[in-house]
Amino acid sequence: MKKIEFKKIDDGFRTVHPNDPKFILLSLFIGKYRFPKNIQQIIDLLESVNDNSKTWEEAIEPYSDDTLDIGYGSGELDIQENTAYFFSKNDEESFDMPLQELIDVMKEWKGFMS
16 A cells, blocks of 8 residues: 555645555655755655765754654654654654655655656
């Protein structure tokens, strides 16, 4: 089962929706990147950690934090040992997924938004 799906709404507006409420943080993280250039920057950041050319801390240093914010303070993304951890700050469920799977989903999103 896919964790999320991409939808095109009236007037070409595009959104990302979780297929299970458990993955709301994933959809919020992906959906905040709307333009192919911004999406590619995140893909590059994630790939640099995945291929061990940078540590997570080095990769996100420009963001001045140890994690990336998700959905206006709903949660945080942290990467450890090729696993993406989505930590909730609210009622949403925290979960983890393989880093490569997150990269693949971001690439799908970029293609959908292009």
